Amino acid sequence: MNSSVPYLLAILGEGVVPPSTMVCHGDDLGLLRGDGVFDATRIVTTEDGTSRIDHLEEHLSRFARSIAGIDGPTPDMDSWHRLIEDAARNWRVPGEATLKLVYTNGREVVPGPPRGFLIIAPLSETHMEEREGINVLCLSRGVTSDAFADAPWLLGGVKTLSYAVNVAALRYAKSQGADDVIFTSTEGYLLEGPTSGLVVKANDALWTTPTGTTGILSSITVNTVFEAADDNGVKTATRLMRRDEVLRAQGAWLLSSIRGVVPILSIDGHPAPHDDEMTHRLRVWAGFEE
């Protein structure tokens, strides 16, 4: 391992292990089939090495729902809690990092139990820089906006390891000089980013896109800021929106647990509306600014 990149690895049932440890067999279903799930949140560590983890219970709940979504057994939450505590205690790198929980459905050839592990690694420079604002491309996800109705096999709202299209879309956007992507349905509705949820300010209210039949992942960061907005008298609602509506709105952001609240600067090269005051409020509500 390149010792210049701090990186912590802990395996369920084993604890913290050297980061060079290999974690899965050649026939692991998570590897061969993307038949596994993950969840990720931010861990913030002070100079004295004390860490706090953002919204851990919400992420663990979503992780358990994802495992159920791929017909995995009910996870032993006590074991996960102990593993996470053990990992957080061993992570002493000051600053912000990503805590990623990973579950796979076991092995394909040789019988074996499901596999669970976690990694902690510092936020990338790219994520840090993108917090200032991003230029996004709308890219078709190829699906209709109601594709996930009565189709549990499409794994709507399940955070699987099968993210090849998500990373390919991000690579495509970067090859075109953009920073990020908003996936669209075949009818032209904006859905979500490959690793983020969409929030729009319009008519002095905050809007996000509906989960459920759209297959959109329930964003813990969006849910968090919407609860705070409600508490602060800002109206919130869900709606499917088209690009041109968003361009005419009062502000647009992509939200995620690691990168936080990122203002969208442009969509497909068209300047997006911005609202610096709301950016600040959203960041405070999400726990990314004081």
Added chain:
Amino acid sequence: MNSSVPYLLAILGEGVVPPSTMVCHGDDLGLLRGDGVFDATRIVTTEDGTSRIDHLEEHLSRFARSIAGIDGPTPDMDSWHRLIEDAARNWRVPGEATLKLVYTNGREVVPGPPRGFLIIAPLSETHMEEREGINVLCLSRGVTSDAFADAPWLLGGVKTLSYAVNVAALRYAKSQGADDVIFTSTEGYLLEGPTSGLVVKANDALWTTPTGTTGILSSITVNTVFEAADDNGVKTATRLMRRDEVLRAQGAWLLSSIRGVVPILSIDGHPAPHDDEMTHRLRVWAGFEE
């Protein structure tokens, strides 16, 4: 490892290794993101331990195209050939087995090169039994039939490791008492199986579904039998078909490199047409019968 399941593992740059060897790090992109590809074919081993591999060059070519599809570097085919030869020499289990080639785009946190390995394992009992005939369910893939036009980020025709929906659809079918799935577009066209291509006999010709804008994987087995059909004076063509057309046709099969040519017995509980003579011809052409 459970020693009752024979299983061979070989890693690119290392050669054949003990099957209990772990193959990837916790931050491997193939594992965390399904950001990798695979290909699979059949290896047949005689009682004296000599093996032949079906259509190896075609599978290696498709594997290389898949790697290019996720922006991986051009693979060193000499190294892959040597690894495969080494593996085949070491595989002495008489009968049919699956040879699976796997590539991942390297690591996410710690810089590292792409990862390549292969596994060989005997055909499962289920695959053997399913060769006699299968009952299939049509399940929506949520996509329109032209979704992949001008959308390279959707990875149409790329055999990625992101197969969570494919395995979830198979699990769903089995939970409903069926054996396999035909994915449909939102317009109701039959596309392909999760791990197989569709062939239909109608008007005394053989039909399969078009690749390209449908995102359907180019099936090496379908291509092989279509070439043989052309040579034998049986007309072949591609077309999008609906379920009811297939139910009124003369025969329907799901084809794949490992399981071979499998007659479809029923679709959504409706009896499918069958043509035992064509089943035999297709199997001969595909190399699964003499």
